[in-house]
Amino acid sequence: MTVPRPYALLAEITYRCPLHCPYCSNPVTVASASSAGALAKEAVPSGKPAESVALRTAIATTNNGELTTEEWKRVISEAAVLGVLQIGFSGGEPLARRDLAGLIRAAREAKLYTNLITSGIGLDDDRLRELRDAGLDSIQLSFQSDESRLADEIAGTRAHERKLDVATKIRAIGIPLSLNVVIHRRNIDRLPQMIDLAEALGAERVELANVQFYGWAFRNRAALLPTREQVDRARDLVTAAKARLAGKIDIFYVLPDYYETRPKPCLNGWGQRYLTVNPIGDVLPCPTASSAIPDLRLENVRTRDLDWIWRESESFNRFRGTEWMPEPCQSCPQRDIDFGGCRCQAALLTGNAANTDPVCEFSSDRARVDAVLRDINTSCEHTDEWTYRTNPSPVPVSV
Amino acid sequence: MAQGVRLQIDSTTGKNVLLYPEGIVELNETAHAILSRCDGRTLGEITHALAEEYEVDVNALAADVRETLSDLQQRKLVELK
Numbered sequence: 001m002t003v004p005r006p007y008a009l010l011a012e013i014t015y016r017c018p019l020h021c022p023y024c025s026n027p028v029t030v031a032s033a034s035s036a037g038a039l040a041k042e043a044v045p046s047g048k049p050a051e052s053v054a055l056r057t058a059i060a061t062t063n064n065g066e067l068t069t070e071e072w073k074r075v076i077s078e079a080a081v082l083g084v085l086q087i088g089f090s091g092g093e094p095l096a097r098r099d100l101a102g103l104i105r106a107a108r109e110a111k112l113y114t115n116l117i118t119s120g121i122g123l124d125d126d127r128l129r130e131l132r133d134a135g136l137d138s139i140q141l142s143f144q145s146d147e148s149r150l151a152d153e154i155a156g157t158r159a160h161e162r163k164l165d166v167a168t169k170i171r172a173i174g175i176p177l178s179l180n181v182v183i184h185r186r187n188i189d190r191l192p193q194m195i196d197l198a199e200a201l202g203a204e205r206v207e208l209a210n211v212q213f214y215g216w217a218f219r220n221r222a223a224l225l226p227t228r229e230q231v232d233r234a235r236d237l238v239t240a241a242k243a244r245l246a247g248k249i250d251i252f253y254v255l256p257d258y259y260e261t262r263p264k265p266c267l268n269g270w271g272q273r274y275l276t277v278n279p280i281g282d283v284l285p286c287p288t289a290s291s292a293i294p295d296l297r298l299e300n301v302r303t304r305d306l307d308w309i310w311r312e313s314e315s316f317n318r319f320r321g322t323e324w325m326p327e328p329c330q331s332c333p334q335r336d337i338d339f340g341g342c343r344c345q346a347a348l349l350t351g352n353a354a355n356t357d358p359v360c361e362f363s364s365d366r367a368r369v370d371a372v373l374r375d376i377n378t379s380c381e382h383t384d385e386w387t388y389r390t391n392p393s394p395v396p397v398s399v
Numbered sequence: 400m401a402q403g404v405r406l407q408i409d410s411t412t413g414k415n416v417l418l419y420p421e422g423i424v425e426l427n428e429t430a431h432a433i434l435s436r437c438d439g440r441t442l443g444e445i446t447h448a449l450a451e452e453y454e455v456d457v458n459a460l461a462a463d464v465r466e467t468l469s470d471l472q473q474r475k476l477v478e479l480k
Contacts, residue, residue, distance in 0.1 A: 005411050007423055083409075083410075083411040085407075085409060085416065085418060085423055086418060086421075086423065088421075111407065111410070113405060113407075113418035113419075115420055115421065137403060137405065137418075137420075138403045138419075138420040140420065140421075174402070175403075176402045176403025176420065178420050178421075204401070204402065204403060204420075204475060205420055205475065207421075246473055247472055247473055247475065249475075250474065250475040252421075
Protein backbone atom coordinates (compact mmCIF):
# COMPACT_ATOMS: atom_id res chain seq x y z
CA MET A 1 0.00 0.00 0.00
CA THR A 2 1.37 3.41 -0.84
CA VAL A 3 1.35 5.61 2.23
CA PRO A 4 0.25 9.20 1.60
CA ARG A 5 1.85 12.18 3.28
CA PRO A 6 0.01 13.91 6.16
CA TYR A 7 -1.10 17.53 5.86
CA ALA A 8 -2.05 18.52 9.38
CA LEU A 9 -0.92 17.81 12.92
CA LEU A 10 -3.20 18.40 15.88
CA ALA A 11 -0.94 19.03 18.86
CA GLU A 12 -2.94 18.47 22.04
CA ILE A 13 -0.30 19.93 24.29
CA THR A 14 -2.20 19.57 27.57
CA TYR A 15 -5.47 18.20 28.90
CA ARG A 16 -5.64 20.93 31.56
CA CYS A 17 -8.52 23.35 30.95
CA PRO A 18 -10.35 25.99 32.99
CA LEU A 19 -13.65 25.15 31.25
CA HIS A 20 -15.86 22.13 31.91
CA CYS A 21 -17.88 21.82 28.69
CA PRO A 22 -19.99 18.65 28.80
CA TYR A 23 -19.28 17.90 25.11
CA CYS A 24 -15.49 17.92 25.32
CA SER A 25 -13.92 15.37 22.98
CA ASN A 26 -11.08 14.73 25.40
CA PRO A 27 -11.06 11.26 26.90
CA VAL A 28 -13.29 10.86 29.97
CA THR A 29 -10.44 9.03 31.62
CA VAL A 30 -6.83 9.05 30.54
CA ALA A 31 -5.74 5.61 29.44
CA SER A 32 -2.06 6.16 29.96
CA ALA A 33 -2.54 6.93 33.64
CA SER A 34 0.10 4.35 34.44
CA SER A 35 2.85 6.16 32.59
CA ALA A 36 2.07 9.46 34.30
CA GLY A 37 1.99 7.68 37.61
CA ALA A 38 5.31 6.03 36.91
CA LEU A 39 6.83 9.37 36.03
CA ALA A 40 5.65 10.90 39.28
CA LYS A 41 7.08 7.99 41.25
CA GLU A 42 10.35 8.27 39.41
CA ALA A 43 10.60 12.00 40.04
CA VAL A 44 10.04 11.53 43.74
CA PRO A 45 11.42 8.18 44.84
CA SER A 46 9.40 6.66 47.61
CA GLY A 47 10.97 5.74 50.91
CA LYS A 48 12.59 9.07 51.55
CA PRO A 49 11.24 10.22 54.88
CA ALA A 50 11.55 13.96 54.26
CA GLU A 51 9.46 13.92 51.11
CA SER A 52 7.23 16.94 50.62
CA VAL A 53 3.65 15.92 49.98
CA ALA A 54 2.83 19.39 48.69
CA LEU A 55 5.71 19.26 46.20
CA ARG A 56 4.88 15.75 45.09
CA THR A 57 1.30 16.79 44.49
CA ALA A 58 2.46 19.83 42.54
CA ILE A 59 4.79 17.81 40.34
CA ALA A 60 2.18 15.18 39.65
CA THR A 61 -0.59 17.60 38.83
CA THR A 62 1.36 20.14 36.80
CA ASN A 63 3.18 17.70 34.58
CA ASN A 64 0.78 14.80 34.28
CA GLY A 65 3.45 13.15 32.18
CA GLU A 66 3.14 15.84 29.49
CA LEU A 67 5.81 16.05 26.79
CA THR A 68 8.54 18.57 27.49
CA THR A 69 9.26 21.63 25.33
CA GLU A 70 12.18 19.88 23.66
CA GLU A 71 10.10 16.78 22.95
CA TRP A 72 7.39 18.90 21.30
CA LYS A 73 9.98 20.72 19.19
CA ARG A 74 11.27 17.41 17.94
CA VAL A 75 7.71 16.27 17.10
CA ILE A 76 7.12 19.52 15.18
CA SER A 77 10.26 19.17 13.10
CA GLU A 78 9.59 15.49 12.38
CA ALA A 79 6.06 16.39 11.31
CA ALA A 80 7.33 19.04 8.88
CA VAL A 81 9.74 16.56 7.31
CA LEU A 82 6.85 14.12 6.88
CA GLY A 83 4.97 16.72 4.82
CA VAL A 84 2.74 18.38 7.41
CA LEU A 85 1.83 21.98 6.44
CA GLN A 86 -0.52 22.94 9.25
CA ILE A 87 -0.38 22.61 13.00
CA GLY A 88 -3.24 23.20 15.43
CA PHE A 89 -2.25 23.83 19.03
CA SER A 90 -5.09 22.49 21.10
CA GLY A 91 -5.85 20.65 24.32
CA GLY A 92 -7.32 21.05 26.90
CA GLU A 93 -6.41 24.70 27.00
CA PRO A 94 -3.06 25.18 25.21
CA LEU A 95 -2.49 28.51 27.01
CA ALA A 96 -2.00 26.47 30.18
CA ARG A 97 1.49 25.70 28.85
CA ARG A 98 3.91 28.57 29.40
CA ASP A 99 6.13 27.37 26.53
CA LEU A 100 3.39 27.85 23.91
CA ALA A 101 5.09 30.81 22.19
CA GLY A 102 8.32 28.82 21.87
CA LEU A 103 6.43 25.95 20.25
CA ILE A 104 4.71 28.34 17.83
CA ARG A 105 8.08 29.80 16.92
CA ALA A 106 9.47 26.31 16.28
CA ALA A 107 6.48 25.54 14.06
CA ARG A 108 6.93 28.74 12.04
CA GLU A 109 10.62 27.98 11.61
CA ALA A 110 9.53 24.62 10.18
CA LYS A 111 7.27 26.62 7.78
CA LEU A 112 4.02 25.32 9.30
CA TYR A 113 0.81 27.33 9.33
CA THR A 114 0.02 27.80 13.02
CA ASN A 115 -3.48 27.78 14.52
CA LEU A 116 -4.29 28.27 18.18
CA ILE A 117 -7.51 26.57 19.27
CA THR A 118 -8.39 28.16 22.59
CA SER A 119 -11.01 29.13 25.14
CA GLY A 120 -9.19 32.46 25.41
CA ILE A 121 -9.01 32.23 29.18
CA GLY A 122 -5.59 33.53 30.19
CA LEU A 123 -5.05 35.54 27.01
CA ASP A 124 -4.10 39.11 27.93
CA ASP A 125 -2.32 41.78 25.88
CA ASP A 126 1.16 40.64 26.91
CA ARG A 127 0.52 37.02 26.06
CA LEU A 128 -1.11 37.98 22.76
CA ARG A 129 1.90 40.07 21.77
CA GLU A 130 4.18 37.20 22.69
CA LEU A 131 2.19 34.80 20.49
CA ARG A 132 1.97 37.26 17.59
CA ASP A 133 5.70 37.93 17.74
CA ALA A 134 6.31 34.18 17.68
CA GLY A 135 4.47 34.14 14.33
CA LEU A 136 1.02 32.81 15.21
CA ASP A 137 -1.08 32.80 12.01
CA SER A 138 -4.59 32.46 13.36
CA ILE A 139 -6.70 32.03 16.49
CA GLN A 140 -9.83 29.93 16.82
CA LEU A 141 -11.69 31.18 19.87
CA SER A 142 -14.39 28.98 21.34
CA PHE A 143 -17.76 30.35 22.39
CA GLN A 144 -20.47 28.35 24.12
CA SER A 145 -23.34 30.63 23.11
CA ASP A 146 -23.98 34.29 22.31
CA GLU A 147 -24.83 35.49 25.81
CA SER A 148 -23.41 35.00 29.30
CA ARG A 149 -26.16 33.21 31.12
CA LEU A 150 -26.38 30.19 28.83
CA ALA A 151 -22.73 30.29 27.74
CA ASP A 152 -21.45 30.18 31.32
CA GLU A 153 -23.88 27.44 32.24
CA ILE A 154 -22.52 25.33 29.37
CA ALA A 155 -18.87 26.10 30.17
CA GLY A 156 -19.47 25.34 33.86
CA THR A 157 -17.65 28.55 34.76
CA ARG A 158 -17.86 32.30 34.19
CA ALA A 159 -16.06 32.74 30.93
CA HIS A 160 -18.26 34.49 28.37
CA GLU A 161 -17.55 38.12 29.25
CA ARG A 162 -13.82 37.40 29.30
CA LYS A 163 -14.05 35.79 25.87
CA LEU A 164 -15.74 38.90 24.46
CA ASP A 165 -12.89 40.97 25.81
CA VAL A 166 -10.29 38.56 24.42
CA ALA A 167 -11.92 38.61 20.97
CA THR A 168 -11.64 42.39 20.88
CA LYS A 169 -7.99 42.21 21.91
CA ILE A 170 -7.23 39.61 19.22
CA ARG A 171 -8.73 41.85 16.52
CA ALA A 172 -6.91 44.88 17.90
CA ILE A 173 -3.55 43.18 17.66
CA GLY A 174 -4.32 42.01 14.13
CA ILE A 175 -4.40 38.23 14.39
CA PRO A 176 -7.11 36.64 12.18
CA LEU A 177 -9.98 35.37 14.30
CA SER A 178 -12.30 32.40 13.89
CA LEU A 179 -15.19 31.79 16.26
CA ASN A 180 -15.77 28.14 17.07
CA VAL A 181 -19.08 27.11 18.56
CA VAL A 182 -20.13 23.56 19.36
CA ILE A 183 -23.84 23.28 18.63
CA HIS A 184 -26.23 21.10 20.63
CA ARG A 185 -29.81 20.98 21.83
CA ARG A 186 -29.40 23.78 24.37
CA ASN A 187 -27.90 26.38 22.00
CA ILE A 188 -28.94 25.37 18.46
CA ASP A 189 -31.92 27.74 18.51
CA ARG A 190 -29.55 30.67 18.94
CA LEU A 191 -27.61 30.18 15.70
CA PRO A 192 -28.67 33.55 14.22
CA GLN A 193 -27.49 35.37 17.33
CA MET A 194 -24.18 33.49 17.24
CA ILE A 195 -23.62 34.51 13.64
CA ASP A 196 -24.46 38.11 14.60
CA LEU A 197 -21.89 37.87 17.38
CA ALA A 198 -19.21 36.67 14.95
CA GLU A 199 -20.05 39.60 12.69
CA ALA A 200 -19.97 42.10 15.55
CA LEU A 201 -16.61 40.82 16.77
CA GLY A 202 -15.07 41.12 13.30
CA ALA A 203 -14.35 37.41 12.90
CA GLU A 204 -13.12 36.22 9.51
CA ARG A 205 -14.62 32.83 9.95
CA VAL A 206 -17.14 31.05 12.13
CA GLU A 207 -17.28 27.33 12.67
CA LEU A 208 -20.65 26.06 13.86
CA ALA A 209 -20.10 22.42 14.55
CA ASN A 210 -22.93 20.23 15.69
CA VAL A 211 -21.67 18.11 18.53
CA GLN A 212 -20.26 14.75 17.51
CA PHE A 213 -20.67 12.05 20.09
CA TYR A 214 -17.29 11.04 21.47
CA GLY A 215 -15.61 11.53 24.82
CA TRP A 216 -17.73 13.56 27.23
CA ALA A 217 -20.35 14.21 24.54
CA PHE A 218 -21.01 10.49 24.19
CA ARG A 219 -21.58 10.25 27.92
CA ASN A 220 -23.91 13.30 27.83
CA ARG A 221 -25.67 12.48 24.58
CA ALA A 222 -29.20 12.43 25.99
CA ALA A 223 -28.84 16.04 27.12
CA LEU A 224 -27.07 17.27 23.97
CA LEU A 225 -28.74 15.69 20.94
CA PRO A 226 -31.00 18.22 19.17
CA THR A 227 -34.46 17.34 17.88
CA ARG A 228 -35.19 16.86 14.18
CA GLU A 229 -37.25 20.04 14.15
CA GLN A 230 -34.32 22.04 15.55
CA VAL A 231 -31.93 20.51 13.03
CA ASP A 232 -34.16 21.33 10.05
CA ARG A 233 -34.63 24.91 11.19
CA ALA A 234 -30.89 25.33 11.77
CA ARG A 235 -30.08 24.06 8.29
CA ASP A 236 -32.32 26.69 6.68
CA LEU A 237 -30.94 29.46 8.87
CA VAL A 238 -27.34 28.59 8.06
CA THR A 239 -28.03 28.38 4.33
CA ALA A 240 -29.55 31.87 4.40
CA ALA A 241 -26.72 33.30 6.52
CA LYS A 242 -24.09 31.82 4.21
CA ALA A 243 -25.67 33.54 1.23
CA ARG A 244 -25.97 36.84 3.07
CA LEU A 245 -22.38 36.85 4.35
CA ALA A 246 -20.57 35.32 1.35
CA GLY A 247 -17.18 36.97 0.96
CA LYS A 248 -17.53 38.62 4.37
CA ILE A 249 -17.54 35.81 6.91
CA ASP A 250 -16.76 32.24 5.97
CA ILE A 251 -19.39 30.07 7.70
CA PHE A 252 -18.39 26.48 8.17
CA TYR A 253 -21.29 24.32 9.32
CA VAL A 254 -20.79 20.77 10.56
CA LEU A 255 -23.94 18.66 10.22
CA PRO A 256 -25.27 16.54 13.08
CA ASP A 257 -24.39 13.20 11.58
CA TYR A 258 -26.97 11.07 13.43
CA TYR A 259 -29.59 12.85 11.28
CA GLU A 260 -27.79 12.03 8.03
CA THR A 261 -28.30 8.86 5.99
CA ARG A 262 -24.72 8.60 4.76
CA PRO A 263 -21.71 8.79 7.05
CA LYS A 264 -19.23 11.64 7.13
CA PRO A 265 -15.93 11.05 5.29
CA CYS A 266 -14.19 10.97 8.65
CA LEU A 267 -10.60 12.33 8.52
CA ASN A 268 -10.76 11.92 4.73
CA GLY A 269 -9.80 8.36 5.47
CA TRP A 270 -7.83 6.83 8.31
CA GLY A 271 -4.12 7.65 8.17
CA GLN A 272 -4.53 9.72 4.99
CA ARG A 273 -4.12 13.37 5.99
CA TYR A 274 -4.19 13.90 9.72
CA LEU A 275 -2.39 12.90 12.84
CA THR A 276 -2.80 13.88 16.47
CA VAL A 277 -0.21 13.84 19.22
CA ASN A 278 -1.74 13.91 22.69
CA PRO A 279 -0.25 15.51 25.83
CA ILE A 280 1.74 12.44 26.83
CA GLY A 281 3.07 11.79 23.33
CA ASP A 282 0.75 9.07 22.07
CA VAL A 283 0.23 9.41 18.31
CA LEU A 284 -3.34 8.99 17.15
CA PRO A 285 -4.91 8.67 13.70
CA CYS A 286 -7.89 10.49 15.22
CA PRO A 287 -8.11 12.54 18.44
CA THR A 288 -10.91 10.41 19.88
CA ALA A 289 -9.43 7.02 18.98
CA SER A 290 -7.70 6.39 22.30
CA SER A 291 -10.96 6.29 24.22
CA ALA A 292 -13.29 4.97 21.49
CA ILE A 293 -11.06 2.13 20.31
CA PRO A 294 -9.36 0.85 23.45
CA ASP A 295 -7.64 -2.09 21.73
CA LEU A 296 -5.78 0.21 19.33
CA ARG A 297 -2.10 -0.19 20.17
CA LEU A 298 -0.81 3.37 20.25
CA GLU A 299 2.79 4.31 19.62
CA ASN A 300 4.51 7.09 21.53
CA VAL A 301 6.91 9.76 20.27
CA ARG A 302 9.17 9.02 23.23
CA THR A 303 9.98 5.60 21.84
CA ARG A 304 9.45 5.92 18.06
CA ASP A 305 9.96 8.63 15.46
CA LEU A 306 6.92 10.11 13.78
CA ASP A 307 7.86 8.87 10.31
CA TRP A 308 7.86 5.24 11.43
CA ILE A 309 4.61 5.67 13.35
CA TRP A 310 2.87 7.26 10.36
CA ARG A 311 4.10 4.71 7.81
CA GLU A 312 4.63 1.48 9.64
CA SER A 313 2.61 1.31 12.83
CA GLU A 314 -0.26 -1.10 13.24
CA SER A 315 -2.48 1.71 14.53
CA PHE A 316 -2.11 3.88 11.40
CA ASN A 317 -2.36 0.95 8.99
CA ARG A 318 -5.31 -0.78 10.62
CA PHE A 319 -7.99 1.10 8.66
CA ARG A 320 -5.88 2.65 5.93
CA GLY A 321 -7.16 2.23 2.37
CA THR A 322 -10.10 -0.07 1.61
CA GLU A 323 -8.85 -3.63 2.23
CA TRP A 324 -10.03 -3.74 5.84
CA MET A 325 -13.61 -2.88 4.90
CA PRO A 326 -16.40 -5.36 5.54
CA GLU A 327 -19.64 -5.45 3.53
CA PRO A 328 -21.65 -3.43 2.72
CA CYS A 329 -18.71 -1.00 2.36
CA GLN A 330 -16.40 -3.34 0.44
CA SER A 331 -18.61 -3.46 -2.67
CA CYS A 332 -20.17 -0.02 -2.22
CA PRO A 333 -19.49 2.67 -4.85
CA GLN A 334 -19.45 5.23 -2.00
CA ARG A 335 -16.45 3.63 -0.32
CA ASP A 336 -13.98 6.04 -1.91
CA ILE A 337 -16.16 8.99 -0.96
CA ASP A 338 -16.99 8.35 2.71
CA PHE A 339 -14.34 5.70 3.52
CA GLY A 340 -16.91 3.75 5.52
CA GLY A 341 -17.50 6.69 7.86
CA CYS A 342 -16.05 7.02 11.32
CA ARG A 343 -14.15 4.19 13.03
CA CYS A 344 -14.69 5.65 16.49
CA GLN A 345 -18.43 5.89 15.94
CA ALA A 346 -18.55 2.29 14.72
CA ALA A 347 -16.66 1.22 17.84
CA LEU A 348 -18.82 3.23 20.25
CA LEU A 349 -22.18 2.20 18.76
CA THR A 350 -21.53 -1.36 17.58
CA GLY A 351 -18.59 -2.49 19.68
CA ASN A 352 -16.44 -3.13 16.59
CA ALA A 353 -14.35 -0.36 15.03
CA ALA A 354 -14.19 -2.23 11.69
CA ASN A 355 -17.94 -2.14 11.14
CA THR A 356 -19.65 0.25 8.77
CA ASP A 357 -20.43 3.54 10.54
CA PRO A 358 -24.00 2.89 11.79
CA VAL A 359 -25.09 6.32 10.55
CA CYS A 360 -25.08 4.78 7.05
CA GLU A 361 -28.52 3.70 5.86
CA PHE A 362 -26.94 0.49 4.51
CA SER A 363 -25.44 -0.46 7.87
CA SER A 364 -27.09 -3.41 9.61
CA ASP A 365 -26.70 -1.37 12.81
CA ARG A 366 -28.57 1.74 11.62
CA ALA A 367 -31.40 0.75 13.98
CA ARG A 368 -29.14 1.71 16.90
CA VAL A 369 -28.95 5.30 15.67
CA ASP A 370 -32.68 5.35 14.86
CA ALA A 371 -33.49 4.22 18.39
CA VAL A 372 -31.55 7.15 19.82
CA LEU A 373 -33.31 9.58 17.46
CA ARG A 374 -36.71 8.08 18.32
CA ASP A 375 -36.09 8.62 22.01
CA ILE A 376 -35.33 12.29 21.57
CA ASN A 377 -38.05 13.02 19.00
CA THR A 378 -41.02 11.22 20.53
CA SER A 379 -40.63 11.93 24.21
CA CYS A 380 -41.21 15.33 25.80
CA GLU A 381 -39.30 14.30 28.90
CA HIS A 382 -35.79 15.17 27.82
CA THR A 383 -33.08 15.26 30.40
CA ASP A 384 -31.21 18.52 30.65
CA GLU A 385 -28.76 17.09 33.10
CA TRP A 386 -25.23 16.52 32.03
CA THR A 387 -21.96 15.66 33.67
CA TYR A 388 -19.41 18.44 33.41
CA ARG A 389 -15.96 17.66 32.11
CA THR A 390 -13.32 17.41 34.78
CA ASN A 391 -9.60 17.64 34.22
CA PRO A 392 -8.07 14.20 34.02
CA SER A 393 -6.14 13.49 37.18
CA PRO A 394 -4.45 10.21 36.42
CA VAL A 395 -2.05 10.35 39.34
CA PRO A 396 -3.52 9.09 42.57
CA VAL A 397 -2.22 11.31 45.31
CA SER A 398 -2.11 9.61 48.65
CA VAL A 399 -1.58 11.90 51.60
CA MET B 400 -4.29 38.24 -0.11
CA ALA B 401 -6.71 38.15 2.81
CA GLN B 402 -5.38 38.41 6.34
CA GLY B 403 -4.25 35.07 7.73
CA VAL B 404 -3.67 33.54 4.28
CA ARG B 405 -0.17 32.47 3.31
CA LEU B 406 1.23 31.59 -0.11
CA GLN B 407 3.95 29.01 0.21
CA ILE B 408 5.76 26.26 -1.65
CA ASP B 409 4.86 22.76 -0.48
CA SER B 410 8.29 21.21 -0.07
CA THR B 411 6.86 17.69 -0.55
CA THR B 412 5.45 18.38 -4.02
CA GLY B 413 7.19 21.60 -5.04
CA LYS B 414 3.78 23.09 -5.80
CA ASN B 415 2.39 26.41 -4.64
CA VAL B 416 -0.22 26.24 -1.90
CA LEU B 417 -2.41 28.69 -0.05
CA LEU B 418 -2.53 28.03 3.68
CA TYR B 419 -5.38 29.40 5.80
CA PRO B 420 -7.17 28.39 9.02
CA GLU B 421 -7.99 24.69 8.73
CA GLY B 422 -7.42 24.66 5.00
CA ILE B 423 -4.96 24.16 2.18
CA VAL B 424 -5.54 24.95 -1.49
CA GLU B 425 -3.12 23.64 -4.06
CA LEU B 426 -2.77 26.25 -6.78
CA ASN B 427 -2.61 25.42 -10.45
CA GLU B 428 -0.11 27.32 -12.55
CA THR B 429 -2.58 29.92 -13.76
CA ALA B 430 -4.03 30.66 -10.32
CA HIS B 431 -0.51 31.07 -8.97
CA ALA B 432 0.44 33.41 -11.82
CA ILE B 433 -2.56 35.59 -10.95
CA LEU B 434 -2.20 35.42 -7.17
CA SER B 435 1.50 36.16 -7.09
CA ARG B 436 0.68 39.50 -8.71
CA CYS B 437 -1.96 40.43 -6.13
CA ASP B 438 0.12 43.02 -4.35
CA GLY B 439 -2.21 45.98 -4.34
CA ARG B 440 -2.42 46.28 -8.12
CA THR B 441 -5.84 46.69 -9.73
CA LEU B 442 -7.59 43.90 -11.61
CA GLY B 443 -6.83 45.71 -14.90
CA GLU B 444 -3.15 46.09 -14.09
CA ILE B 445 -2.83 42.42 -13.21
CA THR B 446 -4.58 41.38 -16.40
CA HIS B 447 -2.37 43.65 -18.52
CA ALA B 448 0.80 42.43 -16.83
CA LEU B 449 -0.15 38.80 -17.47
CA ALA B 450 -1.21 39.49 -21.06
CA GLU B 451 2.10 41.14 -21.79
CA GLU B 452 4.23 38.53 -20.09
CA TYR B 453 2.52 35.48 -21.62
CA GLU B 454 1.58 37.18 -24.89
CA VAL B 455 -2.13 36.54 -24.58
CA ASP B 456 -4.97 38.77 -25.70
CA VAL B 457 -6.07 41.02 -22.81
CA ASN B 458 -9.76 40.58 -23.55
CA ALA B 459 -9.46 36.81 -23.59
CA LEU B 460 -7.72 36.91 -20.23
CA ALA B 461 -9.89 39.41 -18.36
CA ALA B 462 -12.81 37.07 -17.69
CA ASP B 463 -10.51 34.28 -16.47
CA VAL B 464 -8.67 36.55 -14.06
CA ARG B 465 -11.94 37.91 -12.72
CA GLU B 466 -13.36 34.41 -12.30
CA THR B 467 -10.29 33.06 -10.49
CA LEU B 468 -10.18 36.00 -8.11
CA SER B 469 -13.88 36.07 -7.39
CA ASP B 470 -13.77 32.35 -6.60
CA LEU B 471 -10.94 32.99 -4.14
CA GLN B 472 -12.76 36.02 -2.77
CA GLN B 473 -15.88 33.96 -2.07
CA ARG B 474 -13.65 31.66 -0.05
CA LYS B 475 -12.23 34.63 1.85
CA LEU B 476 -8.72 33.97 0.52
CA VAL B 477 -8.28 37.28 -1.28
CA GLU B 478 -9.80 40.67 -0.69
CA LEU B 479 -10.81 42.81 -3.63
CA LYS B 480 -11.01 46.49 -3.00
